[in-house]
Amino acid sequence: MNRIRSTFAELGRRRETALLPFLTAGYPRPGDLPELVEAVVDAGADLVEIGLPFSDPLADGPVIQQSSQQALAQGMSIARALDEAAAARERVEVPLVFMGYLNPLLAYGLERFCRAAVRAGVDGLIVPDLPVEEASELRRAAKPAGLAPTFLIAPTSTAQRMRAVDRASAVFSYCVALTGITGAALGIDRELRRYLGQVRRNLRKPYVVGFGVSRPEQVRALAGLADGVVVGSALIRALAAGPRSGARRRAAELVRQLKRGTRR
DSSP states (O other), X not given: OHHHHHHHHHHHHHTBOEEEEEEETTOSSTTOHHHHHHHHHHTTOSSEEEEOOOSOOTTSOHHHHHXXXXXXXXXXXXXXXXXXXXXXXXXXXXXXXXXXXXXXXXXXXXXXXXXXXXXXXXXXXXXXXXXXXGOHHHHHHHHHHTOEEEOEEOTTOOHHHHHHHHHHSSSOEEEEOSSSOTTOOOOOOHHHHHHHHHHHXXXXXXXEEESSOOXXXXXXXXXXXXXXXXXXXXXXXXXXXXXXXXXXXXXXXXHHHHHXXXXX
């Protein structure tokens, strides 16, 4: 938790928006994650979000769904993702945040998972299909383990719910930029600015925004409207855009371009 908090504090002092690239554990192949994490961090990532593959990822669009299905078909599991996260931790110092759906975590055991994640060097956890109102069991498991849970705010969230998410999220909250799934086109329009302004007025802790962010100009437009930006589908597309041997280079180049947009 301290890694996440200190990262947001330092970026705030430098007037930089945090960049959180998303990588699917096991994609393109099992074993690739540590090298890819290192590549995006070297290119400027401030935190790294690691997706735990799941057979029915309802919040994810076709790009991330496909990466999840491919990872599962190649034998990726919660246990293996924990091992790869531990290997990634040996290479980088930035915060690592798991993103995983509830059913696999329940099957693994919430308390067992939270302890194992922290042992692997993971700092936080996002569970997109777990509403904050139903998260008491996860919060009880995460707190003693030292794992920081993050909950989601949507464009339809009321001010009361925004404040509830802010209280429940240990260090930062995640704002879904649009009503839909990841990978959809995002316009930085008046309505999005109004929504993020409402979030700013109701939250005391940092918050990041994701879903649909893919280009440096979008990151630049969001600087100042949020404390961090998550980029997922665009990075998975970059990994898939050529031979596996060039995946590290393509990921690093995209992150390098996106990071330039975070400096206010």
